[in-house]
Amino acid sequence: MVEEHFIPEKYTKSIESGSFTWSSPSNIALVKYWGKKANQIPENPSISFTLDNCKTTTSLSFSKKEDTTSFAFEVFLDDEKKDDFKPKIETFFKRVEAYLPFLKEYHFKIETSNTFPHSSGIASSASGMSALALCLMSLEKELSNTNISEENFIKKASFLARLGSGSACRSLEGDLVVWGSHDAIKGSSDLFGIKYPYQVHSNFKNYQDTILLVDKGEKQVSSTVGHNLMHGHPFAQERFKQANKNLSDLISILKDGDLDKFIALVESEALTLHAMMMASMPYFILMKPNTLKIINKIWEYREKSGSKVCFTLDAGANVHVLYPEEEVNKVLEFIQNELVAYCQNGQYICDVIGLGANKI
CATH class of the missing domain: 3.30.70.890 (GHMP kinase, C-terminal domain)
Known part of the structure; x- marks a missing residue:
């Protein structure tokens, strides 16, 4: 699978405004990824436990705008406006625009909150970017007016989340997720995370x-x-x-x-x-x-x-x-x-x- 697979066909529906809310967890890598190539591609594969209580809840409100030449959005963390988050979100939007061509058509309000301290090494970017990617995918699903399968919905959301924060692509599913191509793991990809596809002993249940x-x-x-x-x-x-x-x-x-x-x-x-x-x-x-x-x-x-x-x-x-x-x-x-x-x-x-x- 290549990146072009995620470029959508022309949207068939128009939506003036609305909102979506997703909650997405953090994850903790067992085999770590450290080092990446261009376009958020990992230098080595990784595998992580998906967490449950450490999560980010993000609401994405959107409304149509007349000027479609630039991105327009506000970001709030725990109801406090966070302009210092905007450069990272803008970088993310630039990276995913080819795959979400509606981004400049709307003004977005991004409201987010964590159940754990931000930027302290509990992968807040993983949970935050995955939650945002899921909200954007919910909007695209409505605009497409097609019956996208849950598998393809999650796959594209993981692909998008990776372009915001590499480890974010491992936060959408559980309980074990692999990201990065590995010869011994069927379906593994540098482009998105996949659920670990093989047998797991009961010792690791509810770890x-x-x-x-x-x-x-x-x-x-x-x-x-x-x-x-x-x-x-x-x-x-x-x-x-x-x-x-x-x-x-x-x-x-x-x-x-x-x-x-x-x-x-x-x-x-x-x-x-x-x-x-x-x-x-x-x-x-x-x-x-x-x-x-x-x-x-x-x-x-x-x-x-x-x-x-x-x-x-x-x-x-x-x-x-x-x-x-x-x-x-x-x-x-x-x-x-x-x-x-x-x-x-x-x-x-x-x-x-x-x-x-x-x-x-």
Whole structure:
């Protein structure tokens, strides 16, 4: 499949005004993507757990306008106007205009809210851009007046979301989503995310993710800048090979339910992601001292208790604590007794693997 597939035929219906609302979750990558080519194409494939409680709700209101020479929109976060969000939205609109040719015909009001802190390493751009892409797809579906299948609706929404934020293409469905072409995963594509198509052991059903909010502030280095620093990175090519191999290995791990191998792979991926940041030029560190303290506490607890708890990290300081459903009570007790002290204002979010976005 190529990009031209997503260019629509002429619309058959006219709509003066209206609104759509979607809720879309964040996701947490198990095999990370870090580094991208032109047009938001990943340098390596990735796979993620879709979350449930960490989500963005976006309402898109629209009305026809006379001047169709430029984009017109306003952005609000938690009812507060956010003009500093506009450059990113405008860049997104420019990238997707060929696939959504109605964009300049309307004035849009984008109202969004998160259930978690913005820009703190919980993939707010993933949930936010996927929710916006779904709202735009709902409008296109009405303009097209055709019976687009749910599969094609989601596929195009994922394609569009990717052009706003790469990892956003993994937030539309659940519970495991693959993005990036991989020889061993049928249907995988660099253009959009797909539901993981193979058998998953019951050990991973209702898997838990408790997110420890080590630092709720904005990251010093954005993910966009970090991805760009992979160009010319001395270890980039080996990293891309490693990610491909890890995704191959994960297929059998997910099938067999081997939690020890899962832990080793997931934690290695998290630390490799941050190692690539530290070896960039210019180099940077997104982990905080308390991030490392939490990691060491998890290792100590696992060694003593035999627990199958592990951690992963996104591009930020916060720690995602992953563990099987059967360990909920024990792990939450451990978190409350030993890890909350390292969280900013003692805050953390209890989440569980979810099934994707919902129209409201």
